[in-house]
Amino acid sequence: MSDLRRAHGYVELAEVAPGGMVLLRAAPDTDGLAEAVAGVGGELPGRLRISSGDVQVAWMAPDELLILTPDAHGATVELGRLLEGRHHLALDVSDLRARFTLRGARVREVLAKLAPVDMAPAAMPPGAFRRTRLAQIPAALWLSGETTAHAICFRSVADYAFATLATVSREGGEIGLF
Amino acid sequence: MLMLRCPNCGVTADETELAPGGEAHIARAATGSDDAAFEAYMFGRENPKGVHFERWRHAMGCGKWFHAARCTVTMQVFGTYPAQTLSPPDDLLEKIDAARPGWRWRDLGAGHRHTHDHHDEER
Known part of the structure; x- marks a missing residue:
């Protein structure tokens, strides 16, 4: 891929x-x-x-x-x-959605910045699937491991999703959650 | 911040994940109803200071509608229940009775189920 x-x-x-x-x-x-x-x-x-x-x-x-x-x-x-x-x-519906992967030790924190979801390991273990929003757009999130997260959203808002995820994961934006 | 448990998917969703759908349990005025009945159906809405019943949609989640009972003053949520019903479930009404003795909302609450409680105020 x-x-x-x-x-x-x-x-x-x-x-x-x-x-x-x-x-x-x-x-x-x-x-x-x-x-x-x-x-x-x-x-x-x-x-x-x-x-x-x-x-x-x-x-x-x-x-x-x-x-x-x-x-x-x-x-x-x-x-x-x-x-x-x-x-x-x-x-x-293969053409309907865009898909993103996030890799790193702080993927939970990055998603928590954008989604009103408890991203703590106990609340959102790998394999949990949560439809929610990323900032202003609907999206779905899941983790396949402690350092790998996935997000899907409608293709029409893929640019927004990418830009927003990129912005909140910029160096210097670390908070230290989780 | 209002948080409601969606009875369809089980997620306790933040208000920003939900879309409000206005007042619950509004019955459409049937064909042949008079003007007053149509007016009440289209425009007559409760604006309570206290117990209220509303429709919500888990718009950014499972996408499904449900009902919620909450207090408009304290934002206390008494409970949520499925959309496929014409009135709140009895156990929820009992819960509201315990939390807000004497409450009334349209034809629900103390005014109709307990004949002498109608002087009780919400506060």
Whole structure:
């Protein structure tokens, strides 16, 4: 995955190619939902969690999952097949969002500057998935480790997200939280 | 700062993550209603000093609507509950009774459920 742009502050910020994303909307008690997600290589996440693996599944809302997969088109078709006859929506939204990674010891602090979220390790462990805002735009955040954080937001506001993350992670802006 | 627990996703969200949706439990005036009923439906809103029921949307989170009961004076939040209901749940009303004896809001509260409490003031 090649970086689209980078900023070198007290964390390393990169906008990365977003990869494939599939939106799956279905009531949580839909018959065969877990099997359908497994059928495209994912694992149904718990509430407010993102599953790990080559195909990641993020819990967006009680009736909404976001599947991060290299093969979005194939997964969309397969979900439609596996859930045929049951009320659902599987949609390839790969072009909808931009994705950022932050690396460094202080990624929690950088995100805490912009999001009204308790970024303490106990409240936001790796694997927790939180839709919130980054400054003035909607975004979703998760950590895949103590020093790696990820953020997604709508592509239309990607410039704002990058500039804002770059600004709050500039050298000299360290606070010393967490 | 107001913080409400979204009953849909379970996140305790800061006010800046939420979008206000105005007063809760407003019933649409049905077709054939008279002008006074339509006026009350469209324009008649409570402006209480005390217990209030509101609609909120977790706009920057799960995106879903819910209801909240809070005090407009102290910002105390009595509770939140799902959007798919026509009136607040009984356990929430009991909680408000305990916190604000004699409260009233539209046809809810002491004025209607306890006949002799109507002189009680909010403060």
